[in-house]
Amino acid sequence: MSEVSVRKMTVDDIKQVRIVEEACFATPWTEDIYQKELIQNSYAHYYVIEKGKQIVGFCGIWIVVDEAQITNIAILPTYRGCGYGSYLFQYVINQAMLAGSVRLSLEVRVSNLVAQKLYRKFGLKPAGIRKNYYTDNNEDAMVMWVNLNE
Template structure:
């Protein structure tokens, strides 16, 4: 069965639902204050939510600085994974970044997160540098991935 979904820009009112996804997805979740500051104070930040039947089930944040986009976080509620929603969200974020003038996009991903790396490779991302001890919960390294749009 195909899941019907939609995208929109995240608002302050969405933070409670996003916090649920954040806590179910990450061992060190961002704080409510971090999301608030991203939405209110960071002129470079763009945050999208993915909704299924008026419920936020995924979100993605990206900073767009001049012609470079950097994904800060992306997550789908665990019970909605495996339905290609992460892929749809990535596609939309890339579309928005390009509309806002980005020529390249980068992100960090855990070395052990092969599923996410596979998703990013579908969009042409390649592995670049390794950030040693990037994740503070277990000191795991991060793989820096990037893609050029042009």
């Protein structure tokens, strides 16, 4: 993974992030949502992973006191399976720990076995189901979490 770097997302990145969003999600977030997350939400921290100058993925996390919640993570389909998701996820976990987080959680589609496998690699375990969580098709979400200090 030469020429790969992770950095904080800026407002100037939103257009490229939306390209990733649209390639990955049935109901992508709007530019306005990202503007509010980056400018108004003090709990929100967003990161992009770049190959050269191209944003190939991103991850968002909310950190509230000692709890961290992944809001979203996506890698362009053409870059999946190359380690970018793992690299980015590890980076974000490290940032959460540096901020004092002791627990990390997220929701993932019950059908998204590839993502679940990635999260399990980092120690996340299933904790429950949120029925009809996803508005595009009413799919259930699996809640996963991990204690970061173990």
